[in-house]
Amino acid sequence: MKAIVAVDRNWGIGKDGQLLVRLPGDMKYFKEKTIGKIVVMGRATLESLPGAKPLPERTNIVLSRNPDFSADCAVCSSQEHLLSELIGSKSEDIYVIGGAEIYKTLLPYCDTVYVTKIDGEFPADSYYENLDDNEEWELVFTGERREEKELAYYFTEYRRKSL
C-alpha cells in the first residue's frame, strides 16, 4: 500500500483537526493520485473533509474503534479488520490518506509514500514520521519547485529500501 501526505519543514501535517494550509495544486495532485483507488483514513480525517463526507469517485474505508460510528462508506474497527477488508485488493491501489494516527499505524505496510514538501513552518499538533531520519526509506524523486500562496512546495516520493 501507499501513503500520500503533505508536510511542512518539520513534517507537521495538521493543527486543530485541519490541514496546515490548502494548496490547490496539491489538492489536484492528491485527486489525480487517488481517483478510482481505495483510500484509507481515520475517523478524525473523515470529519475534516467537506461535509464530513467520503471522497467521491474513490472507495473510502474509515477506521474507528467506536462501534456506534457509521459513515456513508465502509468502517473498520481495527487494523486487523482493515487488513481482512483489503484482502484481494491490489496493494498499489490502496492509499493511506491520514491522519497522523493512521499514517503511523499503517506505515509498516506501505512501500511508497508520496510526500508534498511545503517549504514553510506552521504551528502544528499532528506530524508524519520524518522519513529522512528513517534508514528503511529513501527519497527517490523530487519534482520541480512549485509556488502558491507565496509558498514553495515540491512533490516527492519515498520508497522502502529493498532488503
Ligand SMILES: NC(=O)c1ccc[n+]([C@@H]2O[C@H](COP(=O)([O-])OP(=O)(O)OC[C@H]3O[C@@H](n4cnc5c(N)ncnc54)[C@H](OP(=O)(O)O)[C@@H]3O)[C@@H](O)[C@H]2O)c1
Ligand atoms: N497533511 C496531510 O496530508 C493530512 C492528511 C490527512 C489528515 N491530516 C491532518 O491530520 C489530523 C488528524 O490526525 P489524527 O491522528 O488526529 O486523526 P486520524 O488518524 O485521522 O483519526 C484518528 C481516529 O481513527 C480511529 N483509529 C485510529 N487507529 C485505529 C485503529 N487501529 N483501529 C480502529 N480505529 C482507529 C480512531 O477513531 P475513533 O476515535 O472514532 O475510535 C481515532 O480517534 C488533522 O489535523 C488532519 O487535518 C493531514
